[in-house]
Amino acid sequence: AQKITQTQPGMFVQEKEAVTLDCTYDTSDQSYGLFWYKQPSSGEMIFLIYQGSYDEQNATEGRYSLNFQKARKSANLVISASQLGDSAMYFCAFGSNDYKLSFGAGTTVTVRA
Amino acid sequence: KAGVTQTPRYLIKTRGQQVTLSCSPISGHRSVSWYQQTPGQGLQFLFEYFSETQRNKGNFPGRFSGRQFSNSRSEMNVSTLELGDSALYLCASSLPTSFTYNEQFFGPGTRLTVL
Numbered sequence: 576a577q578k579i580t581q582t583q584p585g586m587f588v589q590e591k592e593a594v595t596l597d598c599t600y601d602t603s604d605q606s607y608g609l610f611w612y613k614q615p616s617s618g619e620m621i622f623l624i625y626q627g628s629y630d631e632q633n634a635t636e637g638r639y640s641l642n643f644q645k646a647r648k649s650a651n652l653v654i655s656a657s658q659l660g661d662s663a664m665y666f667c668a669f670g671s672n673d674y675k676l677s678f679g680a681g682t683t684v685t686v687r688a
Numbered sequence: 689k690a691g692v693t694q695t696p697r698y699l700i701k702t703r704g705q706q707v708t709l710s711c712s713p714i715s716g717h718r719s720v721s722w723y724q725q726t727p728g729q730g731l732q733f734l735f736e737y738f739s740e741t742q743r744n745k746g747n748f749p750g751r752f753s754g755r756q757f758s759n760s761r762s763e764m765n766v767s768t769l770e771l772g773d774s775a776l777y778l779c780a781s782s783l784p785t786s787f788t789y790n791e792q793f794f795g796p797g798t799r800l801t802v803l
Binding site: 610612617618619620621622625666668670673674675676677678679680681 | 719721723730731733736738743744746776778780791792793794795796797799
């Protein structure tokens with residue numbers, strides 16, 4: 576079974592600064608995908624970014640980028656130029672050929688003005 | 689394009705009752721997954737359906753069941769509710785190609801409270 580680890584329960588970041596959220600995973604699969612989701616207090620899970628195991632370039636989506644280090648089995652999310660609306664819980668998730676996502680425990684991000 | 693919809697959004701039940709939650713995926717999406725989110729256990733996978741077939745099931749008791757209809761809409765049922773079933777139940781849908789290469793789009797969730 577895959578294990579996803581997010582070691583930072585909570586983080587504070589100043590508005591307009593960048594923040595890095597850590598995610599490591601443990602798998603023996605060769606083909607897999609890594610996902611990051613944002614969950615505001617409303618509860619809905621918002622898809623942010625995806626990285627495939629065979630993708631050679633790090634994924635980017637606007638202010639979000641994924642620092643993928645396959646050999647280290649890490650997939651850290653970088654949020655640049657933080658905004659107050661970025662305050663939320665962030666989840667790293669792993670998907671493989673078993674038709675499910677395995678989630679980490681999440682990191683709460685609080686953006687300070 | 690409309691997103692994933694879940695009904696009802698909030699539900700209050702008592703122990704021993706049963707409940708049915710509904711999920712309508714994004715148009716064209718044929719894979720539907722269900723997850724349970726609790727403060728203690730986090731996000732846990734319940735089951736996944738594709739073309740009316742359950743392809744995977746999480747480690748939950750038999751009181752939790754689901755099904756998918758020919759129009760890809762899905763329902764999950766929890767019988768004999770327990771206090772520990774209080775949770776946010778999230779449904780996600782994705783396109784029918786390779787699972788690992790498709791984003792899972794989540795609905796707003798159904799918040800179930802068992803008294």
